[in-house]
Amino acid sequence: MYTIRKATLEDLGILLDFEQGLIKAERPMDPTIKEGEISYYDIGAFIMADDTEVVVAEFEGNIVASGYARIKGDRHYLKHDQQGYLGFMFVTEEHRGKGLNKLIIEQLVKWCRGRAIYEIRLDVYEDNIQAIKAYEKAGFKKHMITMRLDANDH
Known part of the structure; x- marks a missing residue:
């Protein structure tokens, strides 16, 4: 049904379209x-x-979802030195709600574990309820809230 695989430069065109969709x-x-x-x-x-x-997810030879994991250094006062940061999580509209996000996350977490990275993080907009539910299904828990103020409005 769905295949998860490493992206190649040949996929770049569709991935750039996904980025604009995101x-x-x-x-x-x-x-x-x-x-x-x-x-x-x-x-x-x-x-x-x-x-x-x-990584990308394919369905019948077409790329229908994407995501990435990036290893990056973390703050000196945390228990871990590095984290796996997930991003570029995108699923085409017709394939949403079918567990693709979870499959991509599982693949990316496996990749991180293979590099001895066990702290996995991502950012999601508070208003993106659908994405939050998908991440929670994949095992993520809310950790910290980023707040902002536009001083021009005050």
């Missing part, structure tokens, strides 16, 4: 995102990097 979905939840054409990631560099794993 930006479009997140703009209404984040007034700080610039208008116009933007990019969150250098996906090609992520695909080639040793400290990042980009």
Whole structure:
């Protein structure tokens, strides 16, 4: 049914489309995102990097979901030195609600464990209830809330 595999540079076109879909979905939840054409990631560099794993889900030969794990250093006062940071979690509309996010997360966590990284984190918008539920199903727990103030409004 679904196949999870490592992304290649040949996948870059569809992954760039996914990135724009992600930006479009997140703009209404984040007034700080610039208008116009933007990019969150250098996906090609992520695909080639040793400290990042980009994976895709395929259905009948078509890429329908994506995600990445990136190993990054963490704050000196924490119990762990590094964390696996997950991002670029995107599932095409017609394949949402079918457990793809969980399959991708399982693959990325497996990749992190293989590199002795056991602290796994991600960011999600508070208003993205559907994503929060998916992450909770995959075992994530809410940990910290980021708050912001636009001083121009006060």
